[in-house]
Amino acid sequence: MLRCIECGKEYSEDEVRYRCECGGLLEIIIDLDKVENVFDGKNMTLWKYKSFIPVEKRVSLKEGGTPLYRLENLQKELEMRELYVKNEGANPTGSFKDRGMTVGVSKAIELGMDKVICASTGNTSASLAAYSAKAGIKSYVLVPSGKIALGKLAQAIVYGAKVVPVRGNFDNALRVVVEASRELGVYMLNSINPFRLEGQKTIAFEIFDQLGSVPDNVILPVGNAGNISAIWKGFKELYEAGFIDKLPRMIGIQAEGASPLAKAWKKKREFKPEEKPETVATAIRIGNPANWKKAWRAVEESGGLFESVSDEEILKAQKLLASKEGIFVEPASASSLAGLIKLKELNLIEPDESYVLITTGHGLKDPNIIIENFKLPEPIEPSLEAFKEVL
Numbered sequence: 001m002l003r004c005i006e007c008g009k010e011y012s013e014d015e016v017r018y019r020c021e022c023g024g025l026l027e028i029i030i031d032l033d034k035v036e037n038v039f040d041g042k043n044m045t046l047w048k049y050k051s052f053i054p055v056e057k058r059v060s061l062k063e064g065g066t067p068l069y070r071l072e073n074l075q076k077e078l079e080m081r082e083l084y085v086k087n088e089g090a091n092p093t094g095s096f097k098d099r100g101m102t103v104g105v106s107k108a109i110e111l112g113m114d115k116v117i118c119a120s121t122g123n124t125s126a127s128l129a130a131y132s133a134k135a136g137i138k139s140y141v142l143v144p145s146g147k148i149a150l151g152k153l154a155q156a157i158v159y160g161a162k163v164v165p166v167r168g169n170f171d172n173a174l175r176v177v178v179e180a181s182r183e184l185g186v187y188m189l190n191s192i193n194p195f196r197l198e199g200q201k202t203i204a205f206e207i208f209d210q211l212g213s214v215p216d217n218v219i220l221p222v223g224n225a226g227n228i229s230a231i232w233k234g235f236k237e238l239y240e241a242g243f244i245d246k247l248p249r250m251i252g253i254q255a256e257g258a259s260p261l262a263k264a265w266k267k268k269r270e271f272k273p274e275e276k277p278e279t280v281a282t283a284i285r286i287g288n289p290a291n292w293k294k295a296w297r298a299v300e301e302s303g304g305l306f307e308s309v310s311d312e313e314i315l316k317a318q319k320l321l322a323s324k325e326g327i328f329v330e331p332a333s334a335s336s337l338a339g340l341i342k343l344k345e346l347n348l349i350e351p352d353e354s355y356v357l358i359t360t361g362h363g364l365k366d367p368n369i370i371i372e373n374f375k376l377p378e379p380i381e382p383s384l385e386a387f388k389e390v391l
């Protein structure tokens with residue numbers, strides 16, 4: 001059953017519907033009497049948690065089961081007790097979106113849809129293109145012209161999506177997509193579609209399954225604000241089903257130039273969309289997060305917070321995670337570590353508590369930013385002497 005988070009009106013899951021008649025966001029209500037306790041730390045894949053997932057069909061590329069790393073080196077450097085990274089870059093197309101798309105595209109097939117659409121800063125389009133290729137249906141992706149990382153664009157193209165660049169930013173593209181899905185009968189798979197979040201909530205299940213306990217804090221980047229809402233839903237379902245007896249604090253990090261949630265939170269004022277979002281972390285270059293109400297509720301209910309970090313802090317954290325821990329993530333993903341470091345400087349981190357950082361996308365999707373900031377030395381002659389000279 002679908003339920004509006006604002007007015008509580010309920011809808012059937014067999015209906016193609018993204019929002020309530022009142023305009024509110026919808027969420028899926030899972031029958032927690034029917035879920036299975038499969039949390040044994042073994043055979044980790046997304047579909048292990050099938051009793052929590054509201055689709056029968058399965059379009060899968062073997063998503064989920066991503067590694068949870070203990071950050072031994074950074075933990076010591078930051079004088080913390082327990083620090084982890086859940087690396088979502090290890091999914092089939094290199095981001096957490098695959099969790100949402102395996103469920104979302106499966107739902108499209110169940111509903112008999114043969115065309116799907118999304119607006120994207122890159123990862124959603126790569127993932128939608130891959131899963132619709134697997135399902136044998138057509139995908140349309142609208143991307144902000146000139147503002148999508150090269151690797152992500154290449155993915156959407158090679159998987160066979162119809163790629164349409166749009167003048168303007170992600171928020172402009174999403175408006176067109178919402179209209180197109182309504183007028184042209186194409187199934188929309190941005191995270192306003194509640195089935196997407198049903199896949200993404202499994203990040204919470206895996207963290208619990210892998211740790212054997214619930215961390216005190218989860219820190220992650222926030223763009224369109226679907227993922228933080230999904231992970232919170234996952235933890236709450238575990239809690240309400242009686243599998244866990246505490247909940248983590250949810251800490252959402254935005255890039256300074258695209259931080260409407262962090263600004264509203266810190267200034268204790270109404271949420272106001274930003275007209276001209278700008279950041280090096282193109283994945284989260286979003287000024288009007290569609291799921292902001294769900295995300296706000298997640299942070300408020302969990303006793304967490306929103307913070308923002310500068311582009312400089314993001315790139316520094318990206319380098320740090322790669323050079324100290326061997327984990328290469330894209331800039332948006334590095335904002336979780338950048339956020340942790342900033343919160344530590346602000347004395348808002350409890351060193352004795354446990355922290356899980358979610359890194360959302362693989363670094364190879366956006367190599368330009370690294371290459372542009374590094375000058376390769378001149379080539380040497382192919383001899384040992386020449387090599388010794390540059391040592």
Ligand SMILES: Cc1ncc(COP(=O)(O)O)c(C=O)c1O
Binds near residue numbers: 123191226360
């Ligand atoms: C790599 C990456 N990190 C973080 C985000 C933010 O996730 P969300 O839009 O669910 O807040 C996105 C997409 O928005 C992304 O592609």
Ligand SMILES: N[C@@H](CCOP(=O)(O)O)C(=O)O
Binds near residue numbers: 097122123190223
């Ligand atoms: N970063 C996202 C932005 C769209 O988010 P979605 O979760 O609503 O699809 C992207 O990769 O496009």
